[in-house]
Amino acid sequence: MPKKISILGSTGSIGRNALKVVDNLKSDFEIIYLTANTNYQLLIEQALRYKPKAVGLVESKNAKEVESQLNKINVEVLTGKEGLIEISKRNDVDLVLNALVGIAGMKPTLNALNAGKNVALSNKESLVMAGQLVKNAQQKKGAKLYPVDSEHSAIWQCLQGENKTDVSKLILTGSGGPFRERNINTFSEITPEEALKHPNWNMGNKITIDSATMMNKGLEIIEAYWLFDFGVEEIDIVVHPQSIIHSMIELQDGSVKAQLGVPDMKVPIQYALTYPRHKPADWERLDLIKLGKMTFEEPDYERFPSIKLAFDSLKKLGTTPAVLNIANEFAVYRFLNNEIKFTDIPKIVEQACGKHDWMESPTLSDLQNLIGWSKDFVKSYK
Numbered sequence: 001m002p003k004k005i006s007i008l009g010s011t012g013s014i015g016r017n018a019l020k021v022v023d024n025l026k027s028d029f030e031i032i033y034l035t036a037n038t039n040y041q042l043l044i045e046q047a048l049r050y051k052p053k054a055v056g057l058v059e060s061k062n063a064k065e066v067e068s069q070l071n072k073i074n075v076e077v078l079t080g081k082e083g084l085i086e087i088s089k090r091n092d093v094d095l096v097l098n099a100l101v102g103i104a105g106m107k108p109t110l111n112a113l114n115a116g117k118n119v120a121l122s123n124k125e126s127l128v129m130a131g132q133l134v135k136n137a138q139q140k141k142g143a144k145l146y147p148v149d150s151e152h153s154a155i156w157q158c159l160q161g162e163n164k165t166d167v168s169k170l171i172l173t174g175s176g177g178p179f180r181e182r183n184i185n186t187f188s189e190i191t192p193e194e195a196l197k198h199p200n201w202n203m204g205n206k207i208t209i210d211s212a213t214m215m216n217k218g219l220e221i222i223e224a225y226w227l228f229d230f231g232v233e234e235i236d237i238v239v240h241p242q243s244i245i246h247s248m249i250e251l252q253d254g255s256v257k258a259q260l261g262v263p264d265m266k267v268p269i270q271y272a273l274t275y276p277r278h279k280p281a282d283w284e285r286l287d288l289i290k291l292g293k294m295t296f297e298e299p300d301y302e303r304f305p306s307i308k309l310a311f312d313s314l315k316k317l318g319t320t321p322a323v324l325n326i327a328n329e330f331a332v333y334r335f336l337n338n339e340i341k342f343t344d345i346p347k348i349v350e351q352a353c354g355k356h357d358w359m360e361s362p363t364l365s366d367l368q369n370l371i372g373w374s375k376d377f378v379k380s381y382k
């Protein structure tokens with residue numbers, strides 16, 4: 001029986017790669033739902049090809065066009081944020097791939113888990129914002145989270161067959177982004193165009209800026225904390241500019257396990273969809289001889305204060321990681337609109353974390369309120 005899959009965010013970078021994985025293993029999967037934010041043309045194309053039961057389109061102004069094309073082939077069209085929420089709750093699937101970008105992914109993750117569905121999670125923001133709620137939902141329903149993020153997929157693969165108590169450390173690698181060697185005195189002049197050029201990975205805009213500030217690595221520390229249940233002192237970061245080692249674990253006897261591969265998101269996506277199998281694929285192979293060497297460095301906290309902010313937020317927990325994430329996201333959008341400087345992003349995040357009304361165990365509605373508060377806070381920053 002093919003695995004029935006829902007892809008939330010099918011027109012984004014992860015969503016499109018996921019459909020390449022589906023093409024690679026055609027008979028293994030059946031696409032039941034696809035959703036898009038604004039890219040309705042691609043959503044139509046995908047729906048005509050994969051014939052899902054329904055599609056969701058968040059920005060509803062082009063809904064008529066989508067309906068007229070898809071009603072002919074009996075594909076239901078749901079629109080607006082409500083449409084996405086509705087699809088994330090449906091339980092006639094085996095697995096939900098959450099490939100949404102940012103804050104918008106939080107509720108769908110919770111909905112899918114609450115419907116008892118396993119979630120292949122690319123949307124790290126769900127865990128950063130609502131880690132405890134996600135865990136509670138998982139425990140209540142016995143639903144599983146399968147990491148899609150390449151670092152977490154690597155750690156997940158390294159952990160296979162090991163006793164958790166034998167693992168002493170999680171070591172996340174990061175490329176260091178495009179500004180690893182740039183003169184720090186010129187950081188305030190960094191333009192969105194410069195920040196959108198990532199040396200190794202081809203990704204969406206939000207995560208590419210997060211990689212440039214290295215907030216992405218910060219968010220990934222918090223993601224690792226919730227996924228694998230290791231303390232903040234047991235999670236390390238190593239800068240590895242070639243992005244070949246995707247992450248590592250250190251064991252109690254000093255043995256270190258790493259997962260390697262060419263930087264290609266199809267690999268972790270496919271593993272999340274086929275777990276525990278590593279099914280065939282003819283994608284580019286790692287050629288160690290051609291690669292020649294790998295290098296490692298300490299992360300530079302002066303250049304990239306976001307990493308430290310993330311570590312600090314994890315020590316505080318409660319609402320702090322959520323505010324870190326929300327303020328960062330709105331600050332990134334202001335930076336992309338040329339309204340603030342690159343160096344303002346961590347400043348805004350630090351201030352928001354310090355100024356918000358901290359709570360120990362936020363509910364979903366508390367988090368919703370924090371989204372509003374943080375958005376206003378970021379908007380008012382000059």
Ligand code: MG
Nearest residue numbers: 149150151220
């Ligand atoms: Mg990653």
